[in-house]
Structure formats: C-alpha cells, structure tokens
Amino acid sequence: MFVGETRIATLRASDGRLTLSFAGAERLREAIPPPGYRVCIDPLVAEFIPKAKTAFAKHVIAADLGIRAGDEVLLATGEDELLATGMAILSGTEMLSFNYGPAVKIREGKESGCSQER
Numbered sequence: 290m291f292v293g294e295t296r297i298a299t300l301r302a303s304d305g306r307l308t309l310s311f312a313g314a315e316r317l318r319e320a321i322p323p324p325g326y327r328v329c330i331d332p333l334v335a336e337f338i339p340k341a342k343t344a345f346a347k348h349v350i351a352a353d354l355g356i357r358a359g360d361e362v363l364l365a366t367g368e369d370e371l372l373a374t375g376m377a378i379l380s381g382t383e384m385l386s387f388n389y390g391p392a393v394k395i396r397e398g399k400e401s402g403c404s405q406e407r
Contacts, residue, residue, distance in 0.1 A: 339398025
C-alpha cells in the first residue's frame, strides 16, 4: 500500500496481515492515541532499539494489553516518540509479565531507512 511514492504497508502473503513501514507506523501513531498498539521501551535502551532486530521483554515498561502475538506494533518511548515498528512475539500482558526473552521482532527502526524483513 502506497500513499504517493511512500510505502506505508505491505500485505503479508503467509497470513494476510499488513506489515508496516516506518512511515506507516508514524501515520498509525498519529491516528491512534496511546496506549493503542504501543510497546513502550525503557529509556536506558531506547537509543539502541532503532538499530536492533529484537526488543526484549525485560526492556518493556508499558504495553497495550490488547496486543496479541503476531500483531504489528509501534515501539515508542514513554513520551510517545516512535522508535521502530515490528511484530509482537508476545501478547501485551506477557510482555509486562515476563522478564526474559524476545517481545517484539523489529522490522524497521527510525534511522534505518530500509526494512530488516526477509
């Protein structure tokens, strides 16, 4: 899906879900108020998230309890600054309950400029 020349989402053939580009995540962040589809990351590691491939549960400080594993989510700071977009590996409740393991597979970060999905 494009808006002008900018890709905002792609239909994933394996399950029919949309995968967001960073531009699409920015549009979603503006359209849905917090905490909708957001995973808030500990400020101590926030600078590393845009370049990472995984966000770990121990770094999640808040999450939308409606998130289900497989959902596209927005990784943000507590001030709602968008850091990255990716696919939830855990539900929102599990992200807050677990202190170990991956919580989100990061697809595209703020500064990456290219997708990490393969």
